[in-house]
Amino acid sequence: MNSQNRDGDAVVVPAIRSGSALASIRSLGRRGVRVIAVHEREDVPPFRSKYCDETRIVPAPAEDLAGYRDALLALARRPDVRTIVPVREPDVYVLSKHREAFAEHVGTPWPSRETVRETQDRRRLFEIAASVGVSVPRTRPLDEVESWNGNRIIKSRYSTLIDDNRASYADVEFVDPNDPPDTEAVTSRMGHVPMIQEYIPGGEECGFFAIFDEGEPLATFQHRRIRSFTYSGGASAFRESIALGDLDAAGLALLAELDWHGPAMVEFKRDERDGELKLMEINPRFWGSLPLAICAGVDFPALYYRLAIGDPPEPVNEYDVGVGCHVLRGEASYLHSVARYDFEYVERPSLLGETAAVVRSCFEEPRFDYLSLDDPEPIVRDLWNTAGLVGERVSARTRRLAAGQPVGR
Template sequence: MQCVKPINESLVHPERRKRVLAIVGDTQVGLWVVRSMARNGVTVHAIVNTPDGQSAHSRYSASAWTLDNRPGKPGFAEEIEELARRLDVGSIMPVSEAYHNALISVRERFEPDIHLFSPSRELFDKSTDKDYLQNLCVELGIPVARGLRLDELMEQHGGEALAFPLVLRTRRQNIDAGKVPLKAAYAENRAQLDDWYEKFRDFADNVIVQEYHPGAEEHVQILMHNGEPFATGDYIGEHHMPLAGGVTVQRISCHHQAVIDDTVKLLKALGWQGIAGVQFHYDPESARYIFLEINPRFSGGLPTVVMAGFEASFLLWQSHFEPDRMRKKTYRVGLRTRILGGDANWVLGHLRRDLLPPGQKHLSPVRAIATFLWNCGPWTKDDSFLWSDLKPFFVDLKLMVKKLGARGHDIIGHPGA
């Protein structure tokens, strides 16, 4: 491991339980995990992917480190344990699914001495299995797209059981092989479905195919505590990168009670405890929606959620260490935030005429550029910018220039990303 930001002893809390090792990566999501806890009196030591990790440059991180070993590699667990004990922390808080998955498998190395903010193995596996969740939603009466595994669709039904257009996604994310090399692939006719089947044939049992429903992505960040929802914050994804179905690079906070009610119903059925991000497709015109997936972690729109009033990482920490002191704030609806570099690449995607989801049309060059410039006004917040913590924004600005033109965007700090 390497120390990329020396320990600031003035930020180290004397109580061990108030010291956290947060595995945050290089992104805005990890930065707001740090900010939310540190602004509320918790010491945060950050693990970043590179010295350019935004949290390594934040005044709120007590120190920052990079690891020699990635999840799944020999020595990973030993390295995390060595750092956690060197810093004498009371807990470990991962951000990306890869780190959750790896740490859950070695949980006994840490607990009960060092608390791990990750779900159980059973819950993690269920929450990342889209096929299982689709069947559970049907049982619970939660709207969900009709779907089948790709191998079932093609081999048992001849590709004729679902109505076009179709969307193809990885069924189980956390296995080493058999992932769709896109967040989402689309088939608008039988010929396109056949082409995708040929490409995915070797792992067709790990691809779920669903009927495509139009609408915007709605994400619900939720904290379940003692079997009940303690706090929620939802937002609509306005811009994505890639255009065809990528991460949200611009979003606006909202509140749709029916969506939240179904989120709670689903997580209660799972027996969920802790943080989760639940994703839907929501049609603003009809208010109809369908369930898409659960992310057993902080949502990619965490900057929006925290700025709107839901201190997700701090409340998660409190839920274990001081639950009697947990307090909710009013959640602000209509707050718009964006990733500056991601939104710049969203404009370039429209100029290049990148692939779009079925039924959508590209903006004209003038409108795409005008939309980007309009959102440079103070009515749209930047995911990194904070007057009391300016340096991460300038680090992000420097990296934005390097990544201009990229067709994808990482928001949750994937290892090595």
């Protein structure tokens, strides 16, 4: 693919801690594309990659969204910059909202603002899914709930909240059916009427990943989540590539209906009650488990770059099934959650059994998001940062104990 690159081509990658950023940097760098990594902090692990040619400190979108937009636009105006890679929700918000401004300078292989708005509004997204036969959990606005029977969760209606020039995310709240929430208080805290959704019990958590060119798929990929950062869920810590017919059909139907352009992750959970895949959400960006797709044979960042420079590649129709990939920090977080926490609706597994499973899978599937002998410095930085966070928490706990203050688990 190097033959397709122009000398001096550069791509901007937000250097977040998720594996998607580092995977994009490594993929592009190995193909001779210069990488400009941007972030609001200097100590992020992707800055330490040998494939990172430049680093830039930019305003934090959580604090100054307009400043972040202006910083990305300034980089886009450089003659060597060909595109920007979206790896988090504020990236997608800025890039889609100001797509025309960016299109004057760089390739824009990401969804339109209208499409992003539909996918980030859970109520509208579920209406679209139902219209093409994709199953969804029973979901309704909080202020329309008449009965509190059964396990439910409260979610923000919008996957990204924009307020006062800041981007933020609302937490998920579990509802005790014997202790219904104060609707007015929850609505006031979230700043809008959130959604109440049935809890989908058990079942596998699956992801359908794709990159589309104006409604046509260039490549697709699937994975099954084996472990998350906690045993109750969250970001994936260990996953493996799969190929399921119903997952493929649901993901393609939904993205085709949205006339998708660019990268997308469609998240599903299989309902153990009826065996159906239920849609959870769409992320209109690259996803945290991107390193797994690359390990299995689908190099999405390379495809994205080709699409951005107006040289779309041939569709990728095959990848290796049964490939596993770990986040070492995530595996440690998972075991920590098993050792220390109780979660609503989820039975805590055996610490001994889960420790053995983690160790065994690391030997059987020795692939990792950060750890790379070819590019070792990011994992060193990540471990250093993690150790610092643990040290801060231990110090804070010690100070509270010394002051006679209560300390939670």
